Amino acid sequence: MIAGLQAYLLVGAVLFVCGVICMATKRNGIGVLMGVELVLNGANVNFIAFSKYTALGLDAQIFALFVIVLAAAEAAVALAIALNFYNNHLTIDVDKANRLKG
């Protein structure tokens, strides 16, 4: 069943990489958030795979659960931020949020 684990990990990796690329390329704040979700999901896929194929077991699932919960919270907060940002800047373009540049 090694192949199974490898396959899961592969899927997780694809998700992760896609999420990262998403974050890197999307100028839309919401798009960036979506990238984050993808990354988190990639991680979750890995957790679940380890839960099934290694001795990690239930611990991995608990972790995945926490990740999901945190992702939800994060999404809520991030969205609030995005909204505030939008309220202040009248745009959702994250490139405009560069006031912390050096």
Next chain:
Amino acid sequence: MTGETLRNLLMTAWLLPLLGFAIEIFGGFWGSRKSRVAAWLAVACIATGFLCSASALVVWGNATGWRVIAHDEHHGDEHHGDEHHGDEHHGDEHHAADSDAHAAVNMKSRNDQATTIGMEPGNWVTTSVSADGNVADADHSHDAPTVYSGTLYRLATFGGLELTLDYYIDSLTLVMFTMVTFIATCIHLFAIGYMSDELTDEYVDHFAHLSDGHHVHRPGRFYRFFAFLSLFCFSMLGLVLAGNIFQVFIFWELVGICSFLLIGFYTERKSASDAANKAFIMNRVGDFGFLIGLMVLWTFFGTFKFGETTDLSGHVVEAGLFQMLPRSEGGDILLDEVSGEVLIGSMTAPNPENSSRTIPYSLLIVAGLGVFAGCIGKSAQFPLQTWLPDAMEGPTPVSALVHSATMVAAGVYLTGRFYPMFTQEVLLTIAYVGCITLFVAATIAVVATDIKKVLAYSTISQLGYMMLGLGVFGWGAGLFHLVTHAFFKSLMFLCSGSVIHGCHHEQEMPKMGGLRHKMPITAWTMLVGVVAISGLAIPGLVGLSSFFAFSGFHSKDAVVATALAFVEANPAHFLLFIVPLITAGITAFYMFRLWFYTFAGSPRDQHVYDHCHESPAIMTLPLLALSIFAAYCAWGGEQGPLYGLITGDQPAYIAHGIAGSVTLPGHDAVHEVHGTAGILAMLAAFSGTLVAWVLYGAGWINPGEIQKQLSGVHGFLINKWHFDELYDSVFMRPMHIVGKFCAWFDRTIFDGILHGAAKVTVVVSRWDRLFDETVVDGFVNVIGRATHSAGLSLKTIQTGNLRQYVMFIVAGVVALFAVVLTTFPG
């Protein structure tokens, strides 16, 4: 005890002038400038001293039964034999005394001996050479002790070394004491008159000029003069009384400083203070040699004492210097056969640890020459003679007392006193030094025109005679001449002082002449002195060996006779007889020249003549007193009482003479040639007198003509053989140059090095500062600036662009991966 009596008497005579000095020096501050109290106090002190000395002489004579004088009834040969005999006894007595004492004392007293070595001042121990000490015993008068020595107090003790102040009283001491105190008394009295112009609040010194051309006006310093005279008397008597060579050195220096003070009495005169400095410094040159002699003696003998140290019971505990040199029966200094050196302390050897010590013969010569160097300085012998004529800057009584009669004779005295320590080589040196000196000085005296300078050179010349006499083994002759010379030379100086006083401080003889009419006493007493020094005599009624003569004849005759005997024994040294003989003629010439110039003929300077006058009685009385002694003190010559007294305690071996590489004549040898020498000397004196009379008395030949013809010689002599110039260029100038060099070296080189070091430090610290400010601070600044600029440049990376950050992260991860992969492949 005779010893204690003598000691007390002489110490009174010695210390009274010191007391006088202490009172007089402060007298000026509470007394009036016009008071003569100081003078009378000084006279009282020194006169009491004279009385003490004279009574000491009497005491001594009584103790010895007057044996030394009693000899003049004997025939000469017997005399010498007796002397010899007595001295033999004398020597025997030493050993007898030792063994007696050893036998007499038991163990207890030996213990005492150990405990009484360190004597306390309050516990003076009088020592006599005799063991029984019963000096009053008439039967033993022949063997009676004649030398008394002991310790006054202790200066310091270092282990086995002890430095003390001692006294050493023998006939020579007593004669010197009496002579010094007597002459000093006369001169003190004379000085009361001579210095009376100082009895004022406003003394005008005509020889000292201010920069505006005026004469110096100052308060009179009468009291100070007498204070210094008293101090001098104290020092001089201390010198004579001294019981060890170190003590002699102490008083040696003290008389030197007194001489300095007295020569420089007219402090306002540059010439006076120059002369004082010259006198003191030249004396110090001699003292430098003296000090070397002391060092050698101290190092090898470990004691300075002349006489033996004894404990209370009269037992000898330590030998003195005079007992330490072993001499053979013939008077030779014995050499140790093993080491070839001189064994110390083998003469008496009471102290076993002394007997093992030796001194190389060469160092013995060094010691002798060293001590003699001191004598050269003090007695103004060649080559240190130049200070004495300059010393005439002092008041004339000073010249009479210090620079003719006593202090300058101290060198001769010490040579005589220290005679037992001199080797034959040293004696020969002494003889030649004396010989050169007497000739050089006499030649200069011939051309001198200053009346005091003539006397000064004659003094040097006569001191040369004394030295010569001592050097050719005429111990008695040299000291005999010392005493007679003291009388007639002080007389002549006082006479010249009288002239100077009478002529209102005119000293140039060419301005005088015919003064005998104005000042007869001075003139005739002076003539006595002149005759005495010239050695004129009338062949006596009794025979050739006896003359009717003044003192100078006898003493000079003794010296010349000894010289002749010496030369007969050592023909190679013939100059030692020829030169003094010729000089005897020169002496007569210049002395009569002086007398004719001053007193005879007609006045050459009417102004001087008109104002001149005979001195008051207080000045002429001493002249008369002295003239008597100048004429007759040597009565009887070598068979007379004075000679007997002087030679009463002469070292035992002298009478024999010593045979050796240089044969030293004994008394017999001298006696053989005495008549010949006497006649030769007298002939020389008469011819000198004759020439003087021809030139100056009768005026048959104009001396100016001769002077012109011999101008080269005359100039040479007038310039005193160019000694002053020579010393100036050879010693003084180099000394000052070296001094300047040292000072320059100090300021330039040492301080230069120091300042250089300081500058280097400053430069280094500047560099350090520069380094600090540029390199160290620069480094820090560069880092700061680099950090800052790096931050500035990195700030551009901080775009604030979220997506770029993500990209960076990814790129970073990829790069890390690449690194990991390349670093750990597999």
Next chain:
Amino acid sequence: MNDSNLLGGQLLFAIFALATCLSAVAVVVSQTVVRMAFWLVISLGSTAALFFLADADFIGAAQLIIYVGGTLILLVFGVMLTASSPYLKIKSSPGETIIGGLLGLLFMFAVFSSLQGVEWPAPPTGDSAVTAGSPEGNTLRPLGLALLGARPDLDLHDGDTLSTGYLLPFEIVSVHLLVVLIGAAYLARAKRKSAAPAEGLES
């Protein structure tokens, strides 16, 4: 696990895995937010299916409910609230896209090669840890117990150790969530400020 199950499992896995990956890629390449949201839904949903396939029933369910049902709705709301048009396009520059793509590929390669390089530990023999003490895929109960502090899967094995569950983390997460919700509500509170400070900040 039997063979048919295995085959079916493999096939299903392949389908959902492909869907997940492709949808994720689609999210990346989509230009409009709405489309991205759509593809995201597909991707997350497929992931949930993969969870089911991996015997993590509860997690799968939670994924569906929370993500697909909650988070994405939130996102779509966000899109609606922030965009003047739902099909708003904010384009990245082509350079960025290319760099992003290249980096992504490089990253992918790195992850892949890591995956290949890792020697994974041998799978547990016999019953998998997850299913021990519970029917296959039925993880709700053990999870619940674990969250309450009890670990039947481990405790039953050892029999002597208790309290290795996640009660405390669970509580923390709960509080955390509460805080987050409050915070989110606070932040999202409608508060239209004047543009002045914003412009000031812009400059």
Next chain:
Amino acid sequence: MNPFLLLSLLIFLPLIGALLLLIFDEKNTEAMRFWSLGVTLVTFIMSVVLWGQYDPAQGMLLADVADWVPSWNVYYRLGVDGISLPLVVLTGLVSSLAMAASWSITKHVRGYLILFLMLEAGMMGVFLSLDFFLFYVFWEVMLLPMYFLIGVWGGPRREYAAIKFFLYTLAGSVLMLIAMLMFYFVSGGTEDSFNLVALAQRASEGTLMSPSMQITAFILLFIGFAIKLPAFPVHTWLPDAHVEAPTPISMILAGVLLKMGGYGIIRIAFPLCPYGAQYCAWAMVAIGVFSIIYGAFAALAQTDFKRLVAYSSVSHMGYVLLGLAIWKINETTGETLNSDYWQMGLNGAMFQMIAHGVSSTGMFFMVGVIYDRVHHRDLNKFGGLMGLMPLYSGMAAGLFFAGLGLPGLCGFIGEVFVVISTWSFSPPLAILAASGVILTAGYILWALQRVYLGAEYRGPHAEDITPSNGRENAVAAILMVLAVVLGVYPAVLFDVMEPSIRAMAEASAEGCQNAIFQLDQLQASIQR
């Protein structure tokens, strides 16, 4: 009195006096001067009391030891013996006289007096302490007031002179510090590591230092002390310091400070490294002789009166070094040869220190008296003072004669004793040293002639020349009387010094012999 109390009071009384000066009114300078004079006089009287209490036969008079820094083995350890006692009394005397001569100081009187009293405390401490560390501390304590006294109250070039003095002395004390640490570590940091008596005892037994180390330690100590002495070629601070210092400070400098060099050599350097001392004896004698000649020559060429006296100090202190160092041994057995002569030299050197303390103090005072009147010191611009100030000139002449080494005055005994004991060490050097008498006579007499003799005064401020006042006469008279007493009856000093010096010399001789024995053994073992 209890020795501890007496010795401590000698040191701390001046300090207390200095402290109490603060309660005086700033303007009431006269009262402060009298107060300070009183303090110095009381100190002097106590030193005389100490003299009375001291019994030469009993050896060292040790006070009780008090803790100071016990963890470093530093103790407050005082004591006095025949070597230090005369110097203590001299310090008391010279301080009193210098204070009496301080009336001419009008600038910042209180500061001056405080520093002066501190200086006296430091000097007393140096002579009284038997703990090396304590000695060092006092050595430094005395340095600082001196620096200010020269640097503030001095002449025109005072800063230069003060810095020069300070740096020289500091250089010396640094070397001394190194040597001190050597002893500390060699002795193993025990309770007696700084105890001079115990260290000397161990050195005498040959258990303190190896011979080669002794040489190093001795050279370090010697340079330190030679600077203070001062010996050629480290003497150049002296003329400047003397010339620039005010008169009372010159008196102290010449009268006491220079003696510390000689004291240090005889108290520390010789007993603690006897072999080193013996090893360096030749060099020391040569330096001493050279100092005598060089100082005299340099004095001959001076035109500044005070500078001349300063160089005469260099010359005179050369005798001290010479006398200390004429230590000859048998090279093979290590036995000291001519030990009596060496002791004579040691005693002579110690006496010369005291004598120089009297004569040189007097000479500087005499220079100061005339300087106060005419404000210059150019020898060529004096003259005729004998007529203008007879009493002053007479006493000045007396004190200069004391410096010249005239018999009957103190200088003679020291010089001559040293010189005549030198022949046993080396005849050529002895002759050289003896030649100093001529030069000394030369420069002193020429100076006297130029200043006191002559027809008239040739310099400026002729109208200010007034006869010396009572205070000046008193100071000069005291010194004069002392010069005469010491010159006529030197046993008064020798009786006190001789036993202590002999003990020191014997201990050192033994230490040297032990060291040579060790060296022989070493050589034998190497050959084997």
